[in-house]
Amino acid sequence: MKINDALSGAILLxxxxxxxxxxxxxxxIPGQNIGPAAFPGLLAGLLAVCSLxxxxxxxxxxxxxxxxxxxxxxxxxxxxxxxxxxxxxxxFYILASEALGFIVTAxxxxxxxxxxxxxxxxxxxxxAIGVTLLIHLIFYKGLRVxxxxxxxxxxxx
Amino acid sequence: MTSAILxxxxxxxxxxxxxxxxxxxxxxxxxxxxxxGLTATMATALLVPVTFFMPPIPAVAAIVTATAxxxxxxxxxxxxxxxxxxxxxxxxTDETYRMxxxxxxxxxxxxxLVFSAIGGLFGTFVMILFAPALADFALRFSSFEYFxxxxxxxxxxxxxxxxxRLKSAISLLVGLLIAxxxxxxxxxxxxxxxxxxxxxxxxxxxxxxxxxxxxxELLRYVTNMAPPAVIVTEKIGNIFAGMWQLTxxxxxxxxxxxxxxxxxxxxxxxxGDIAAWMSYATSKKFSKxxxxxxxxxxxxxxxxxxxxxxxxAGAWIPAMVFGIPGDSITAIAIGVLYMKNLNPGPTLFxxxxxxxxxxxxxxxxxxxxxIPLGWLTVxxxxxxxxxxSNILMxxxxxxxxxxxxxxxxxxxxxxxxxxxxxxxxxxxxxxFPIAPAILGVVLGKMLxxxxxxxxxxxxxxxxxxxxxxxxxxxxxxxxxxxIWPVGAWAVRKLRSLx
Numbered sequence: 157m158k159i160n161d162a163l164s165g166a167i168l169l170x171x172x173x174x175x176x177x178x179x180x181x182x183x184x185i186p187g188q189n190i191g192p193a194a195f196p197g198l199l200a201g202l203l204a205v206c207s208l209x210x211x212x213x214x215x216x217x218x219x220x221x222x223x224x225x226x227x228x229x230x231x232x233x234x235x236x237x238x239x240x241x242x243x244x245x246x247x248f249y250i251l252a253s254e255a256l257g258f259i260v261t262a263x264x265x266x267x268x269x270x271x272x273x274x275x276x277x278x279x280x281x282x283x284a285i286g287v288t289l290l291i292h293l294i295f296y297k298g299l300r301v302x303x304x305x306x307x308x309x310x311x312x313x
Numbered sequence: 314m315t316s317a318i319l320x321x322x323x324x325x326x327x328x329x330x331x332x333x334x335x336x337x338x339x340x341x342x343x344x345x346x347x348x349x350g351l352t353a354t355m356a357t358a359l360l361v362p363v364t365f366f367m368p369p370i371p372a373v374a375a376i377v378t379a380t381a382x383x384x385x386x387x388x389x390x391x392x393x394x395x396x397x398x399x400x401x402x403x404x405x406t407d408e409t410y411r412m413x414x415x416x417x418x419x420x421x422x423x424x425x426l427v428f429s430a431i432g433g434l435f436g437t438f439v440m441i442l443f444a445p446a447l448a449d450f451a452l453r454f455s456s457f458e459y460f461x462x463x464x465x466x467x468x469x470x471x472x473x474x475x476x477x478r479l480k481s482a483i484s485l486l487v488g489l490l491i492a493x494x495x496x497x498x499x500x501x502x503x504x505x506x507x508x509x510x511x512x513x514x515x516x517x518x519x520x521x522x523x524x525x526x527x528x529x530e531l532l533r534y535v536t537n538m539a540p541p542a543v544i545v546t547e548k549i550g551n552i553f554a555g556m557w558q559l560t561x562x563x564x565x566x567x568x569x570x571x572x573x574x575x576x577x578x579x580x581x582x583x584x585g586d587i588a589a590w591m592s593y594a595t596s597k598k599f600s601k602x603x604x605x606x607x608x609x610x611x612x613x614x615x616x617x618x619x620x621x622x623x624x625x626a627g628a629w630i631p632a633m634v635f636g637i638p639g640d641s642i643t644a645i646a647i648g649v650l651y652m653k654n655l656n657p658g659p660t661l662f663x664x665x666x667x668x669x670x671x672x673x674x675x676x677x678x679x680x681x682x683x684i685p686l687g688w689l690t691v692x693x694x695x696x697x698x699x700x701x702s703n704i705l706m707x708x709x710x711x712x713x714x715x716x717x718x719x720x721x722x723x724x725x726x727x728x729x730x731x732x733x734x735x736x737x738x739x740x741x742x743x744x745f746p747i748a749p750a751i752l753g754v755v756l757g758k759m760l761x762x763x764x765x766x767x768x769x770x771x772x773x774x775x776x777x778x779x780x781x782x783x784x785x786x787x788x789x790x791x792x793x794x795x796i797w798p799v800g801a802w803a804v805r806k807l808r809s810l811x
C-alpha cells in the first residue's frame with residue numbers, strides 16, 4: 157500500500173498536533189519549570205516540521221500519482237486473503253487463547269495458516285498438533301511460561 | 314589483578330551451560346541466515362524472548378553468536394539462489410551467484426566463511442583494544458556530554474541511512490515518541506497511556522521488536538508474489554581449497570574491508586549491510602582489475618565479506634561503552650542488557666570487568682566456531698534451502714506469539730506485536746526505514762533523562778550545554794554532522810544557479 161508523501165505527511169502532522177494537544181496540561185516537576193511535557197513537546201514540534209516538509213515534497217512531485225496506490229498483492233485475491241488471515245490469526249489468539257487455552261487455539265491457528273499456504277492436506281492436522289505441542293513443551297515445561305489451559309484444564313499435564 | 318579477572322571471565326564463558334547456549338545459538342543463527350526472508354535482525358528478535366530466561370552472559374552469548382553466524386550464512390542463498398539470506402550479503406550476491414554459475418561455488422562460499430571469521434576477529438580485537446580506554450574516558454562524562462553523545466549518535470544514524478534523510482528523521486522521531494509512553498519520566502506522569510494499564514510501564518521493548526522485525530517479515534512473506542527461486546548447483550566440494558592463496562593475494566583488501574567494517578559498525582545506525590556496500594565499492598575502486606567485478610570475481614567478496622562481520626563487532630563498542638547501539642541488532646541487545654540489570658555504560662567496565670571480558674571471549678569463540686559449523690551448514694545448504702517455508706512461517710508466527718506473551722505472561726504482548734508488525738510493514742512499504750525508529754525507542758529514555766537533568770542543572774540557561782569542554786566538542790561535531798548535508802546541498806544549488 158503506497159501512500160502519497162503528501163498524504164502521509166498530513167497524517168503525521170495530525171499525529172504531531174494530537175500530541176501537542178495531549179500534553180498541554182501535563183504538570184511540571186515541583187519547583188522547576190520543566191516537566192514531562194517538555195521532551196514529547198519538542199519531538200512533536202520537530203515531527204510537525206518534518207511532516208510539513210514531506211507534504212511539500214509530495215505536492216511538488218511530478219507527476220503526482222494517486223493518493224493511495226495498492227501493490228499487486230492487494231489485487232491478487234490469494235495474497236490479500238493470506239495477508240488478512242495472518243492478521244486475523246493474531247486477533248484470534250488475542251481473543252480466544254484465554255478461554256480455549258493455548259493448545260486448542262494454536263492448533264486451530266496453525267491448521268488454518270497451513271491450509272492457506274497450501275501445505276499438503278494430509279499433513280495439515282498432524283503438523284499443526286505437532287508444532288503446537290513442541291512449542292508448548294519448550295515454553296511451558298522448559299521455560300515455565302504459564303500458557304493458559306482453557307478447556308483442556310481437566311486433562312492438563 | 315587483571316589475570317584474576319581474566320580467569321574469572323574464562324570461568325563464566327567455559328561454563329557448560331554457556332557453551333551449550335553458544336552451540337545451539339550458532340546452529341540457530343546459521344539456519345535463520347540461510348533461509349531467505351529471515352534476517353540476522355529477525356534471528357535476534359526471535360532469540361530475545363528465550364534469552365529473557367537466561368543469566369546475562371549466556372543471554373549476550375546467544376545474541377552475539379547467532380548474529381555472527383546469520384551474517385555469514387546469508388551468503389549461502391546468495392551464491393546458490395541469487396537471493397541474499399540477510400541484507401548484509403546483498404552487496405555481493407550477484408558476484409557470488411555468477412561465481413557459482415562459473416562452477417566456483419566452493420570458492421565463493423569459502424571466501425565468505427573464512428574472511429567473515431577474520432573480519433569478525435579483527436573487529437573483536439579493535440573492541441578489546443579501544444573499548445576499555447574509551448570507557449575510562451567516558452567516566453568523566455556528565456549529563457551534558459551524554460546528551461550530546463546521544464544526539465550525535467542519532468544524527469549520525471540519519472546521515473548514514475540509505476533511505477532518504479527526511480523519512481529517516483520521521484522514523485526516528487516516531488521511535489523517540491514511542492519511548493515516551495508510560496510513567497517512567499520526570500514527575501512520573503502517565504503519558505499517552507490511553508487508560509491502558511499495560512502501558513503504564515511503557516511500551517515493552519521485546520514485543521515491539523518481535524513485531525517490527527519478525528511479524529512484518531512474515532507479512533512480507535505472505536504478500537510476496539515473486540516466483541520461487543531455483544538452486545543452481547547441487548554439489549559443493551571443499552570450500553577451504555585456495556583460501557590461503559586468497560589470503561596471500563589480497564592481504565590489503567582483507568585489512569581494508571575489516572577496518573572499514575569496524576568503523577562503519579561503530580557509527581550508530583549503520584550496520585553490516587552498509588559496511589558491505591561501502592567495502593564492495595572501495596574494493597572495485599582500488600582494484601587492479603575492476604573490469605572483472607560483477608562477472609564472478611572473488612576480490613570484492615573477500616573484502617566486503619570481512620567488512621560485514623567486522624561491522625557486527627564494531628557496533629558493540631559504542632553499545633557497551635556508552636549504551637548507544639551501533640545498529641539494530643545491538644539496539645535489541647542493549648534492551649536485553651537493561652533487562653538483566655547489566656546496564657551498559659562506562660561503569661560496567663569498572664564495576665563488572667569480568668562480564669566485559671567474558672563478552673570479549675564470547676566474540677572470539679563465536680568467530681572460531683563459525684568455521685567448522687559454517688562448513689557443516691554449507692554441506693547441508695541444498696537441504697536447508699528446501700525446507701518448506703509454508704510450514705516454517707506459520708510456526709515462526711506461533712513462536713512470536715508465545716515469545717511476546719512470555720515477557721509479562723499477558724496477551725497484551727500479542728496485541729503489541731500485531732500493532733508494531735503492521736506499523737513496520739506499512740512504514741517500509743512507503744520507504745520509511747525501521748532501524749532509526751528502533752534506535753529512537755532504545756535511546757529515548759536516556760536522551761530525555763540527560764536532557765531534563767541538564768536543563769535543571771543549567772537553571773534554564775541553554776549556554777551551559779556548551780561550556781564544558783568535552784560537551785562543546787561533541788556539540789560542535791553534532792552540528793557539523795547535521796549541517797554538512799544541508800551545506801553541501803546549498804553549495805550544489807548555488808553552483809547550478811551560477
